[in-house]
Amino acid sequence: MDAAEEQRFREFVTDRSPALMRLGFLLTGGDQHAAEDLVQTALAKLVTKWRTVDAPEAYAKQIMYRQQISWWRAGRRRVELVRTQAPEPEERDRHHQSELRLVLRAALSRLTARQRTVLVLRYFEDLPEREVAQVLGCSVGTVRSTTHRSLARLREVAPELADELEAVT
Template identity: 65%
Template sequence: MDAQEQDSFREFVATRSPALLKTAVLLSGGDRHAGEDLLQNALVKAAGRWRRIGEPEAYVRRILYRQQVSRWRLKWPRRELAVAEPPESAAAGDATSAAELRIVLRGALAKLTARQRTVLVLRYFEDLPEAEVAQLLGCSVGTVRSTTHRSLARLRSLAPELARLDRPESGSRSMSRDFSPMEV
């Protein structure tokens, strides 16, 4: 890599890393360290082919997706998050803040299988159509649909607090049913 290509790569990493890291962390189930590792490996692979890459961000994102697919195909044992005390559950009529919902959603996403989490991230965070998700994951569109349906059902069962996102309260404006872009 010559000096101009190095500068171009450094500029790309400096400007696009925060957005790519959010995607990597979501793909890793909310584990920031695993997300950082995933992104770092993707950037190393991209650096080796930098001069031949036409659209760097799309290329790096595709590496992220494929690496994550490879990870869940290896069936590595999932790391368990150890906490000193169990989390408190919110009271039934308690209004939950957006920050608490993000925490609940992150925890529920971490409990999904890597395949389920990957499909949801690609469909709702990355807002990719089913056909493109199927192509990226190397499966059929029907598999993407059924995995999405089962993943959302499992997500709702793991985090019933998210049910209020499905049914807006009377008098309030409608909230989105999908769990698209959130701050990690």
Template identity: 70%
Template sequence: MDAADERGFREFVSARSPALMRLAYLLAGGDQHAAEDLVQAALAKLAVKWKRVETPEAYVKQVMYRQQISWWRTASRRPEVVQARLPESPGLDRTHQSELRMVLREALAKLTPRQRTVLVLRYFEDLPDTEVAKELGVSVGTVRSTAHRSLARLRELSPELARELETVS
């Protein structure tokens, strides 16, 4: 990588890192360290192919999706850790969005990695079902049923989110 390419790569990383970290944080279920690993792995792969990649952000996101899929496939061979405690209620004051985000983050962390990935791709990244299916290597029906079950599980884990999720289903 010559100096101009390195400068372009650094500018990309500097400009897009916050957005990539938010996406990774959601994909990792609120695990800050896993999110950092996910972004770092994707950026390392981008650095190698920097000259050949036309749309770096799309490439990095694709790598992140695939890396997350790889991690949850590996994790599916290990037993799932079940949390005994439900998230605390944020109270009746729904104007405070940070409380709602914290509850959502806790509930997302309790979903399986596959469920979380489907929800992030569908609702955060706003990808159509066909794109999500293509990214995950599953059928469109699997995406829809996983999303449906995931939203139901979120409602179960956090009843305070039920009103917010009514508009999503």
């Protein structure tokens, strides 16, 4: 890699790392260290293909999806982070969104890796069911049923998200 290509890669890492970390954080259910591992793995693989990749961010995300899938297929166990739930909001104000994020993070960590991955791909990455099925290597029907079960599980573990989940379904 020449100096100009290296500079382009460094700029990409600087500019896109926060977005990749957010995605990694969601895919891993709030596990900071696993999210960092996902991003590092993606960037390490991306740098080897840097000259030939037309859309580096999409390529990095695809690596992250596949790596996460490999981890849960291999049965990699991560320590579940136990957090207390945020107190009930007195009113819907500017702090409500922050509280919802905390509750959602805790609820996502209680899902299986597969359930969490399907929800992140469908609703955070806004991928259609067909693309999620391609990424996960399963059928569209499997994506639909996993999405349905995952949302039901979220409603069960975080009833305070009911209003927001109704907007999704």
